Amino acid sequence: MRRSRAAWWFVGPALAVIGVFFFLPVLAALALSITDFDIYALADLRNLRLVGLRNYVELLQTPLFWHALGNTLYFVVAGVPLSIAASLGAALLLHSRAARFKAFFRTALFAPVVTTLVASAVVWRYLFNARYGWLNYALGGIGIPPIDWLGDPRWAMPAIIVFAVWKNFGYNMIILLAGLQAIPVELYEAARIDGASFGRQFRYVTLPMLSPMLLMVGILTVAGYFQLFAEPYVMTQGGPLQSTVSVLYLMYEEGFKWWNLGSASAVAFVLFLLIFAVTAVQLRWMRRSVA
């Protein structure tokens, strides 16, 4: 009894903070999304009205929402596989017995992860510069004509994906490296004795042993990439021609630029449901393929 009371002193403050500043707002977001909370309600709550599902219906009828959804899916569908492929490649290289200076390379490849997103996005904006940027200069060296990375609606999202892969692949690289190190050496020795080539060892030992971890990393990365915001905010401001407006960017503009807080909450909830559904589908898929 005494101990249980002491326990509440330990968990109570944290639970209270999480309850008031996280769970309460999440529930309030649901409530807010069925009101017409706007700048007038912000000034005087008497202007607030319940509107049912109107925010959601209007959202689904707004072309910009579908545009933002399409852009976000583009970022997720192209960005996640590229990121994980880079992570896996880097982890395999670092795990290789032939690799030298492993500690140095690991730190060097991981460094972009800890850099401040806004600052590295500013740096990359200049690297992407159509006239003076290093990327076009380097590509010019192998005969590729200059690309207006951030100024061309077709190239702005690919540019953001390139940046995101650079920034993020080190994170999963560390996790996958730990996964590779956990694979028993005997499995490889057995495969070598059977005369399996490097490629076949990868296909029949590494991939199956690593697949639960790869799927988990995939699920977490998908959920993270759905929350695209700062990259377009800093690099393109959603442009050109709204080609990099993401769902979260839309929520930010709707809520904190136009002060339509009701409809911004609806956007946030749609994003949450989307992430939730995609995660659930992936988890089911994972259980079935691992079992």
Place this chain on the structure above:
Amino acid sequence: MKRRLATPLVNGLLLGAALITLFPLLWMASVSLMAPGEASAIPPPLLPARATFGNYRELFAHGGLWRYLANSVFLATAATLASLAFNVAAGYAFAKLRFPGRDRIFRVLLGALVIPGQVAMVPLFLLLKQLGLVNSYGGVIVPALASIFGIFLVRQYALSIPDDLLEAARIDGASEFRIFGSIVLPALKPIIVTLAVFTLLGTWNDFMWPLIVLTDKDLYTLPVALAALSREHVQDDELMMAGSVITIVPVLLVFLSLQRYYLQGLLAGSVKG
């Protein structure tokens, strides 16, 4: 694969990859030392013709950088200390103390990890407005006070503290708070450092929430100020690179000196699935 072939191939690829990850950072540092306009040339220069600290002087003298740097340092430190106080106590209790509903509450917390923080942002903004915390340091810190991830991290580590040790202290008549202070905290030291580094870097690098909650320029953190400056000074590559250096270098230094703890936390946090 033949060993003689593998060594140059693997190391060559690693070198290439490291060049790609480090080039933007080294280039940033180099351009920050160039004279205004120098970087906009064909071919783009790698090194400044004559290194100058003019951009830094300009930022500190006229860009208000002292202010932003001080804001960031203060907020990151305060958020880290607060988050340690809340999460270490709670994580320990979830691992080692018995109280009704413990496991159910913990499962709810874990389940809530799938809710993206942005869902809470609009109502949180209204709540903080009611509390008078919008546009204040408090408003930035509040969501970072306690975190589910932090509690989880500490709990996993605290599970390894032997129960006998705690039991023996209880038999000796030590109070729960005494036990926490003299046995638990020293045993949790590594994970406390890990959590501190995570929170420090997380708060320093955070962008969306400070952008929303801070309207007064004098309260801006470095990332928010940098984003605002970069919208004003699109053409001033050299100045913006100096601003980026000042934003990135502190976190890079913290990471390099406490790398082991950071990577351990990253791995511990990822096995929750």
